[in-house]
Each structure stands twice: as C-alpha cells, then as structure tokens.
Amino acid sequence: MIPRYSRPEMADIWSPETRFRIWFEIEAHACDALAELGVIPKEAARMIWEKGGAATFDVARIDEIEAVTKHDVIAFLTHLAEFVGPDARFVHQGMTSSDVLDTCLSVQLKRASDILIADVDRLLAALKARALEHKFTPTIGRSHGIHAEPTTFGLKLAGFYVEFQRARERLVAARAEIATCAISGAVGTFANIDPAVEAHVAEKLGLTVEPVSTQVIPRDRHAMFFATLGVVASSMERLATEIRHLQRTEVLEAEEFFSEGQKGSSAMPHKRNPVLTENITGLARMVRAYALPAMENVALWHERDISHSSVERMIGPDATVTLDFALNRLAGVVEKLLVYPERMQGNLDRLGGLVHSQRVLLALTQKGASREDAYRLVQRNAMPVWRGEGDFLALLKADAEVTALLSDAELEDAFDLGYHFKAVEQTFARVFGAA
Amino acid sequence: MIPRYSRPEMADIWSPETRFRIWFEIEAHACDALAELGVIPKEAARMIWEKGGAATFDVARIDEIEAVTKHDVIAFLTHLAEFVGPDARFVHQGMTSSDVLDTCLSVQLKRASDILIADVDRLLAALKARALEHKFTPTIGRSHGIHAEPTTFGLKLAGFYVEFQRARERLVAARAEIATCAISGAVGTFANIDPAVEAHVAEKLGLTVEPVSTQVIPRDRHAMFFATLGVVASSMERLATEIRHLQRTEVLEAEEFFSEGQKGSSAMPHKRNPVLTENITGLARMVRAYALPAMENVALWHERDISHSSVERMIGPDATVTLDFALNRLAGVVEKLLVYPERMQGNLDRLGGLVHSQRVLLALTQKGASREDAYRLVQRNAMPVWRGEGDFLALLKADAEVTALLSDAELEDAFDLGYHFKAVEQTFARVFGAA
C-alpha cells in the first residue's frame, strides 16, 4: 500500500484512528453485554460509551505506551483509561487481546469488501454501457493472436461483464465468510466470559458468531478472502491485457483516453501508451501474490501462534487498497475508452476473406464432401491468400473442385458477415436479461 | 500426480480412456441435438451412439494419428470414424475443438469435486466421532506453543470439524462454478451451431450453460477452483501440523497409529514418527502451489490462447489427485489416532497451576484491585513457578497482598478445572447441533 496506488476511502479503513475506533466499539459493546449479565455495573458501561465515544484517541500516545508495554491492546486500554477514568477497569473483563484484534480485522475486511463490491459495480456499469453501445460493432475474434472469425466488440465486453458478475458474487461470498466475531477468551472456552457477550457484539457490528474460535478466528477464512481477491485481480488482468492488445500500434482498435496535456514519453512525443492498463497488470500480480502468505497463515500452531499477524498487517491494507485502486482505474479506462470501429472493420478485412474459411468448409461438407476433402480444398485456396497472393473468394470461385459443389451465390453467402451475429441478441439476453 | 500419492478412483478421471469417453458423449449428445434441429440425419445420430457407444477407443492408435495431425481432437474424430463409418462426417458439425475439450474438463473437475467432497465427508465423520469421544478430555490449550488455559481435546477437534465444514461448502461452491458447458463455436458466436445444441449437451451432462464463452470457458472459473483447493489444502496442513505437534516426544498426547511390522527408522529402532502427517504437510504445499499458475491462466489473449492447456494437463490431475490422496490419508490418521488422555493431564499439570493465572487475575480485580495491581500480584507469584521454584497456589496463599483480597477458598476455586468446560456443551451444540 503506497499513496500512489491508494484511494482515501479504502486507506482510511486501515488507519490507526479507524482501528482504535473499532476496538473501542468492540470493548464498549462487550461492556453493555457484561452489564446486562450483571458482571459489571450498567453505569460503568454507560460511562465508557459516553467518555470513550467522545474521545479522540491519540495515536502517538498509544505508540508511546506500547513502547513500554510491548503490547498494543494493553497500550490502547491504558490510553482509554485516561479518558474513561476508574470505570476503565471494567473494560475487557474476561476478554483476551485477540478477541478485539480479530473481530476488528473482520470489521475492516467486511468494510473493505463493501468498497470492492462497489468498485466492481462501477466497472459492471461501464462494461454494460459500452457493451450495449457496441453490441453490433463488428470486430475480428482472435484465437492464439491470429484472426479467427468475426464477432462484435459488444460480445467481447459482455464476456467481461459476466466475468465481473462472477467476481462480484465471489466478493459477496468472501465478505460473508470473513464477517465473524469471536469473544471467547484465552483459548476459546468462554471460561471467563459468557457467550452472550460475543452474540451481542456480533449483532451490533453486523457480524455472525464464529462457531469455534481458539483465541483466534480460524485463518482459513482469511485465506479464502485473499485467494478470492487474487482471482478477482486475475480477471482484472485479463481485461487490462485485452485493452493493451487493442491499443498496439498494428491493431489500434481502441485506446485508453489520452488527455491534452499528457506526455507519453520524455523522448518520443508521438507516443500514446496504454500505461493505465499496464499499471493494472502489475497491480494484479501483487494482489495475486498476497494470496500465498494468507494460505500459509492457516496452519497456526495449536490454539494459535502470532505468525499471521505481521502478514496481515501488510496484506490487509496492501491487497484491499491495491485492488480497490486498480478496479477503479480499470472502470475509468472502460468508461472513457476510445473505440475505433473503422479500425476494427479494417482489421477484419485484412485477411482477404480467410476468416470465412470455416463457413466454406461446412458448406462443402453439407454438399457431400468428406471432412478431409473439404479441409484440403479450403486449405489449398487459403494458403496463397495467407501469403498475400490473391483474394480468398476469387480463388475459390476459380477452383473447379470447389465450384463442382458450390455455386458462386453459395460461396458469396458464406462470406456474409451478418451470419456471425445472429446469436448476439440471445447472448445479450443471457447476460443482461431480456431487452 | 505420482502413483505413490494417487488413489485409483481419482486417477481414473484423468486417464485417456475416460477423457475419450467423455469426448464421445459430448459429440454424441451434440449429434442428437443437431438431428433434432434437422441439421444432420436422425439415423446418423443413432448410429453414432450405437457404434461409438460400443467402441473401445484405442489410445495408442489415437496417439499415432495425433503424431501426424498434431491435433488431439482431430485425431480422436479420425479414430471415431474408424468405428462409426460414413456417418462420422456428421460428428462435430459447427463445433470447435475447445467445445469438446473445455466441456470435458468441466465434467472431469465436477467428478473430481464429487470425490473430494466425499473425502471431506469421511474426514468430517472421523472428526465428529473423535470429538464426541473426547468432548470432556482435558488438555492444555496452547498459544504461541506456550501453555495457556485448559480446554478439551474434543473442542480442538470440533474446531477442525467446522473448518472442514467450511472446506466442504467451498468445494460445493467450486463445483458449481466449474460445472459449465460451452458449445459455441470458433469465437463463441454460435455462427455455425445453434445454442440449442449447447443447452442439450449441458442438460445431459449435468452442467449449466456458460453465458459467454469465447471458444473457451473463461479461466476465472478454473482459477477459483484451484484456489479453493489451495485453501482446503491449507486447512489440511493445520490439522496435520497439530498432530505432528501432539506426537513430539516431549508432548506425546497423541500418535499416528503404528502397525506392528512398521519400521520407523533404519537406524533407530525405537522411533515412531508422524510420517503420515508430515507427508500431508508436504502435499498441502503442492496443492497450494498449483493455485498460482491457475490464476496466471486467466488473462488469455483476446478470445483465447492455448497457454492454459499445458498448465491444466498438469494441475488438473496433480491438484485433484494429490488433495484426494492427502484428505483420505488424513481421515485415516484421525480415525485411528492414538490419543493419550493421561499424558494430556500430565502436561496440563506441568506448570504448577500457572494456567489458572488469569482466573486469579480476574478474581483480584473483582475484589477491587486495579488491573495493573492485579497483574503485578499475579506476575510476581507466577515467575518463581515458571522457574520451577514452587507451586502457584501455595505461593498465592502465602502472599499477604493477595490474601488481603482473596480467601484460600476463593483461591482454590480459581484453580477448578471444570470451570473452563462450562461452555463445551454450548459450543458442541453450535457445531454438531443440539444433542
């Protein structure tokens, strides 16, 4: 997480101020439940909310205390006592630090999920708008980087749309997995705290209760969360890669928006580079990498060790802030993408009609040619065109073995572009619902 | 995937025989739909089923043809024609190789998921049985590898049980994600094939229709599948690591079953090593590693490139076979685990009562001591015990500042083991339902 690749809303989730505020809320909600159970005075719980709620926690002061105690939660509680006074002794009764730390992390990751889902929604809206705009814009479909058969630019975008719908569903599932609360004490036995406290805090914070915690919330949840982010980042990389390809000089079917004052290169003034999508490609590599230490974090020793903590202090912010930034950047790229339909048509025409080879093949077999014969006939007329020697349709019309089976009109029909688009409506209905 | 770490049922999914059989079924179902649409003769479709259904595909022969054509699906179709005769020309009409390959992979991964889910079910059954057996077997809970507070061995296992319930849910979700069918032609436009064919094949094979395919089924689905396997493997590693810890010479609270003829070491006859769980730990590393190339596979170029294929030929079998083997091995370990309650009790007693320090701390604060004072009183009596100098309860009873607040009876009460187990029933009810 570096400022260059951060958006404030997501970065704020990971600020010390936010963290201490969430810690306070967990402790204060727990006090309410403890008061309700008669473990601590109700008046104390009220005072804790009143004084703590009004307090502005001093991060530097807490750091100072931690330098002595070498324990962050104790440092916070000590600082809290400076606001709350003697009632502070009722705070954290029967709890252990991880009850606070892990539940706080759940809240943070849940909030981060909310933002990431909103990011995907922005991207989905952009993809949908551009897909509808280019529903019937012809473009060449490419497999292996080689021209294959015609498709439409709208279909390309519709494919990305459903992929990001899946990304959204995965984020919703990841959010549900991660949003649990544990207030179960030193090894998760509730020895010194009633499970009712956990239930109360969970409800107030919009979390579910962790069925079995062992001081910590089990880290398979976090592994699944960060693995999901890695998969979403990989989809992001696919869209970024597509745009980078489309902007290549030789292809140039689309371009990232290029503002007037922008300089593409200090040395080469003519350059217009797909730097945003290249940037997103790199960021996707980072988000993906963070999934690994999250998975290695799962196998903590016995009821817990703290090796996961340093990992999460880093990947918690790094993965969510980076993905948030990149998804937004990508949404902006799609929204403002410069699309060049005439270039798409130009590229489509480049192969002298070879993209229609399969239709000719099928037409031949339907007239009774064996698959092998049809393939041979098509290939022998295709190869000269591939070498730039002639037009595919003209060559076919001049091949006696071909014309023995197909009339000129039938051959021409095999070169009809519209033929390829007859299922576009149906696919769009699958993706966006009936018109 | 190596024989040593393979079970036949899972390995069979990846045999050439199984693959060709699935290919045949996809082609034959497609022929039925094509016949229904009037594209090919119904009699041809019938003959294809009849002759192809009865055929035993010859893997060596197909390899031989592929050596010439350098194309696996064409090789298969050529071989199929050797059984079916002239009607074979109606097979694969309007389809592209990936329609067959990708739909086949979906079928394979769906079947693999079924086996993995059954594996987890076996493990869940073992965990439940052993958890109920040891519901109230006292054992020390450890954080950071250091004794913390008492818990029960059943609670430990209950925690693993819910973790593997989550693993199961993730596998069910992964199966649903991966089980799609694409029969959409060269770039996914259905130019040469009616979407009805896809719908028919999907239904017959128990798959859903891929909303937008682009010759290939989008690889974010596969990335999610293999990432999920990586998370499941990580949970497996946690349980394996727990058992390895419990079997350490100094701990020895449980052991992998050790058969009579088994030799632990060629050099040291007395050794009984947790080799199965160590093995599972290594296998977990492998399954986790396979998630990465699966994620890198997502960003294929344009409508597709074939870089994913070599990856999937390797991780398809490797990840599923390895996880299947390891989950079964782990289930066996849990089923037959030798558990030593008396050693657990012995270890629990080892710290001279220090594990009750938090209870004493709370008792002191409840009697009015400040948190800081209580901590100080507990720590000064705990430290000698830690050094092996005395018994914690005895020292507390001899500390005037302590006894000013707590009577001997109150102190003794703080050392009651049962106190820690009062929520066990409630947690078990959360996990296994009401008794």
Added chain:
Amino acid sequence: MIPRYSRPEMADIWSPETRFRIWFEIEAHACDALAELGVIPKEAARMIWEKGGAATFDVARIDEIEAVTKHDVIAFLTHLAEFVGPDARFVHQGMTSSDVLDTCLSVQLKRASDILIADVDRLLAALKARALEHKFTPTIGRSHGIHAEPTTFGLKLAGFYVEFQRARERLVAARAEIATCAISGAVGTFANIDPAVEAHVAEKLGLTVEPVSTQVIPRDRHAMFFATLGVVASSMERLATEIRHLQRTEVLEAEEFFSEGQKGSSAMPHKRNPVLTENITGLARMVRAYALPAMENVALWHERDISHSSVERMIGPDATVTLDFALNRLAGVVEKLLVYPERMQGNLDRLGGLVHSQRVLLALTQKGASREDAYRLVQRNAMPVWRGEGDFLALLKADAEVTALLSDAELEDAFDLGYHFKAVEQTFARVFGAA
C-alpha cells in the same frame, strides 16, 4: 511430469531404476571406505561391488518389500541382500536412510543441471546464429506495444542471448550449490560413521562434502535450485511471448515453423497459430510455481522432518523435466523460426515517419529551441500523422516555426534509418565478442 512434456534423457534420471542404481553406488562406495577404515572386511566390499554391480534391481520386488516394511531404503537393502548374500550385512553400517536419499537427490539434480545447461547451450547457439543472420534487419522497436524507434531484429535476439547466458551462469551456480554429499548418520554427528566415508563417497560421485548436515542436507540448497529454475523459466516465457507477439496477424513479422501436414484448427483451416510458444508460456508458469513449495521446504523441524520428501518426489521430476522439454522446444522454435524482413520494414513504415520524432526533437533543441518548445513543435506535427492525416516529414517541412530552425536537408537527415544502427556493431561485440 507427463509424457507429453517429457524428454527421455531427463525423465530417465527420475526412474526407479536410476534411483536404485545411484543408491547402490552410494552404498558400495561407502563400503569401500569402511573397508579401508577396517570397519568391514575388504573382501565384503569387493563382493558387494561385484554382485550388486552385476544385479538388475527388480522395482516390483522392492515395492513388494516396501509394502511390508513401509520404508523404501530398508526395502532396497533387503532386495540387495538377495543378490549379495551374507556380506550384505556390512552394507549401510552406521548410515541412516537420508544419507542415501539425500546424496542420491544431489546426484540426480546435478545430472539434471547438466542436461539443462546443455539445453541452454542449444538455445544460445540458435539465438546467436539467428542474431548474426539478422544483425542489420531493420525492425521497429516497441515500448508499451507502441512503435517507438527503429532497432534491428538481430539486436532483439542478442538481448535474449545475453539473458540466456545469465540463465546458464545461474544454472551452473545452482548445480554447484546442490552437488553435495552427506553421510553423517542419524543427526549428523558422525557418531557411528567416520567422516572419511563421506569424503570418499563425495569424491567418487563428483560432489562436495556438506559442511553440516543434520540427517538431511539443508533444504536452502534445494530452494535455491528450484528458484533458479523459476527464473530461467521466466526468461523462457519472455522469448516465447515475443514470438507470440511477432506472429499476431496484424504484426506477422515472424512465425513458428509450420510443417506441411499440420492442421492449425479443426474448424478454421487457414489458421497458423503460435502453439509451441503458447505451450512454453504455460510450462513456464508451472516451473515458476514449483519454486514455492521448495522454499516452504526449508524450515524443517529441528534436525529434520520429512515434509520435504513428498514435495521433492513431485517437483524433482516435474520442474526439471518440464523445463528441459520447454527449453528444447524453444530452441527448436528459434532454429526454425520463419522471419519476414519485408513485413518488419512494412510495419516500420506504418507510422508515416513518426518513429523519427525524437531525432527531430533533439535537432530542434540543438538549434536552440527550449525542450518545451521543441516538444510542442514535434507534438503538433505528430498528432495529425497519428490520426492518419499526412506524412510527418512533409508536415514538418511545412511548419514555419520548424523550418526557422531546421533546413529541409537537416530534417531529412533526421529521418535516416542508418542513424539508429551505428552502435549495433559495438553491442554485438559486447555480446558475442569482437568479430
């Protein structure tokens, strides 16, 4: 490691036959040293070599014994005794299984390194030949996929040449790191075996002595080995990606060799796809992935645990066989690559001279224009050309602000292609040595 992506020479290193043969040699060399030390009879050592050296070890028989003993080295020793007779009791004296297993793995990885280095040598030879062939073949240099300035195809290949020279050096270093021998007994103390045995076996097998082994050879060596393979694979991916880009329909400056009978697509007969380099791209992902579990293997518990073993049984063959296969495939691609200089020239000319923009910029500043003014002048003439509206040189000649500083001759000079190639000789001398 699957047959499709295996070459026999490398695969043989990992066969059971090879493994047992290496085990035998380790044991027999150790016997020689033990005999020399007087620990066992010299005659016994001689008989072991004679009978074991002549034996053909029966893999199935060893598997059968292992099924009972559950220990592979004991199974092998039992089988060996079936050949050697009573003298077999002198084999393995004071040794532990890992002495054999780890030293054997060193031998295998050393041999694998030899093959990989030979693979890189083949690739280097191909790159050098093609680089010299195309030393002055003009081609456009591209940054961000966008045309930048002219370069030569030979320079591109020279860059890959030095990159694979680095790959070669890394493999040589990795081989040296991994080629160690440990015969140090149960926990590495030489309690039951003289260090002289280790020294003798090391010398005979061309290994160095492991300074401190702890039953096992430390796994940081193996981690470094497999990490190195991952880096080499990444360089391989860069070259494969370059070729895939060059073969794109719109670029088509080079193509993988396409044999006569080959079929590019079952559906589209005209297709010529870069399937070999796409395949290599996927294989690179796999080799890279194997570095991770190798790194996780390092932190074995205490003097050793066996979690590394299952990982190495898989990645040992998988990483080396896959990299060997892919490097050879890549060398073949480079050797036979179809290169189209006229297409390179055509693409170079495509931007209407914009690739010379930097030279114009510099010429303007050398005539006294400020950097900002020069940039502005170049950019305002470049933008119309970019939009396909006019020729860059013509526009500059018509711009009064430009011609106030540069004559037509000076402008024309800025468009001289040869200007860009004046350092080619020097760079080639850096790479290949003086001509």
Added chain:
Amino acid sequence: MIPRYSRPEMADIWSPETRFRIWFEIEAHACDALAELGVIPKEAARMIWEKGGAATFDVARIDEIEAVTKHDVIAFLTHLAEFVGPDARFVHQGMTSSDVLDTCLSVQLKRASDILIADVDRLLAALKARALEHKFTPTIGRSHGIHAEPTTFGLKLAGFYVEFQRARERLVAARAEIATCAISGAVGTFANIDPAVEAHVAEKLGLTVEPVSTQVIPRDRHAMFFATLGVVASSMERLATEIRHLQRTEVLEAEEFFSEGQKGSSAMPHKRNPVLTENITGLARMVRAYALPAMENVALWHERDISHSSVERMIGPDATVTLDFALNRLAGVVEKLLVYPERMQGNLDRLGGLVHSQRVLLALTQKGASREDAYRLVQRNAMPVWRGEGDFLALLKADAEVTALLSDAELEDAFDLGYHFKAVEQTFARVFGAA
C-alpha cells in the same frame, strides 16, 4: 513496508529524497560525459553539478508538476530546471526516462544489498559466538519431532551458521547481478547517445554496463534478486522455527530474551511467548511472496512495457525493508537467547536411554547378529521403555539373547554420551576453520 517493521537506514533508500538525489547524480554524471564528448558545453555540466548539487529537491513541488505532466521524470527535470536555469536544457540529452529510472533502481538495490549483507554478518557473528559457547552442550537431536540421538547445541548453531554463510554468498551474487547501468536511449540502440556516456555513469556509480538494454534493464536480473531474498527469508524462517520449538512449554530448552516490563498476554500474566520469532516467521512468508510478481515481471512485451513498475514500487521497498528488519530482529534474538543446558540434559534423559538404541543395534551386528535379528532385539526392549515401562539399559541387561552377544560393560559403553561428540571438533573446523 510499514513503519512497525522498518529500520530507518533501509527505509531511507526508498524515500523520494534519496530517489531524486540518485536521479540527479545519474543526470549530472551523464552531463559530464556528454560535455567530454563535446555534445554539451563543459560549463553547462559544471553548472548543473554546482546548482543541482546544492539544491534541496522539493518532493511536494515535483508531485505538483507530475500531477499535470503525468510523468515523473519530466516533473523532476522541470523542477531541476528551477534550480539550474537555462543550462538545464542540456540535461537528459538523448536519454530516455528509463535510463534514469532503471539505473536508479540498480543503485537502490545495490545499497539495499549492502545493508542486507551487513545484517547477515551481524547474524553470523551472533551464531558463531553462541555456537562456540555451546560447542559441547549436549542436547537431543530430533527427527520428525521425535528424539533421535544426542548432538550438541553448538552443532545446531553451526549448521545455521553455514546456512547463513550461503545466504551471504547468494546476496553477494544477487548484488553483482543487479548492479548494472543502462543509458542506451529509447529502445537501447544508442541512437541519440554515445555508449561512452553509459560507461562513464556506470563507473561513477560503481555499476557495470548492461550488455543489452532495451529501454529497460532486463527483468530477469530483478527476478533473480527477489528470488534470492525469498530463499534467504526461508533460511530465516528455519532458524525462527527452531527457536519457537525450543521455547515450547514442554521443551523449554531456550527462550527469547524477556525484558522486565514486558507483558506476554493481557489475560495471562505468566506467559512468555516467542513472539519475535513468530513475527519473523510471518515476515518470511511476505518476503517469499514477493519473489513471484518479480518473476512474472520478466516477460515484458517487446522492448518493454511498464507493468513491472507498479510491482517494483511496492516490492522494492517491501522486500528489502522487511528482510532487513527481520534479519536484525533475528540477530538480536540469537545474541540474547536464553539457553538452558540443564533443560537440554533433562530432555535428553527423558527417553530412558532409548536414544542409544542405534549404538546397541550396531554393537549387536558387530558381534555377528544379522541386521534383522539385531533390529528385533533392540525393538523388543525399546517398546516397553517407549511406553514408560522400564529403563532401556536395564532391560537389555536382562535379555538373554542380548547378553549372549554383549557383556554389561559393552552395553554400558553403548550408552556413553561422549561417543556422539567425537566429530564435533572436526565439524567446527569445517565451519569456522581450524581453532
């Protein structure tokens, strides 16, 4: 990179101030060479050094300019001109941004290497001191977490010492690999800049010349650098894991230093947790993870794309700062490690003499027993001891089959601890040189 896990010296390398200072030096050295070549006035070069050398670059001002130009190097050059005045137009002549950026990164990674090597030196010194201190401190060697045979604590540490010597050598190699300079222009052809400039800058900055750059320094160098860091981190994890194991309550042979005021747990005052080594374990996971995106960065498109940049802005600081912090923390842990020889002896004695089983086995075979018989005799006496039923030596002395071969004195001799330490001197000489 977060402050909690950062040391100032390493973090400073990555500050904007340091970066701009290095950029300035690259540009100013290049100006010297350009002046020497007569391309720019010598006086200009002098003025650039004088005014730029005295300048304090204003990071906020550069950010402000970059917000407009969207180009970091142009923003810096614009700011530099504010100090240098008109002569600034001679700066950056014929260079491209990457010449500055990549050479700067080389300088930064070289400096980072210097610090990391010093970190390893500190750790080596600590390991050596403690190894010599405990050269003959007996401790049990453990394989699979199970007691095996005696070793010494010094031998353990000596093993780590040589492992970190290898780590040091790897860092030295990585530093050499990464320390290259490229000043070769837009696509690496030196079209607009003489190679002499590159040679001069390289020499002044202590770098070697990059043989072939293509606007960028090839990223296989960086991949190797970060992969090396991942391997070093894995060795670090092994040592951290060893200490965590030794501090376990049941083992407690060593402990991280625990200062007086420190609180181990907010809830459990008696706890002394190995939190530093757990922390290092987590940090090792992070450093390892960064190797992956570095490897994915290698395959840039054509002469370069900029996807590597975002990755390196993150992992450049993150990997080096984290590893630096963790290595120092680890050195501190080793320096102050509390070692408990009496606990080591206590654990050694725990198995009732079973750790001597192999010596008995060997003694029996030397008296003529077959390996199988000896194994059987040892195992039948070992198993009761394992179950806590009796002392191994006593049982052996009472076994007639044993005593038929070995006298009481011979049996007692097999239980001599010193026997295991006879090679300690020799191993120490291997590691630390002759005494």
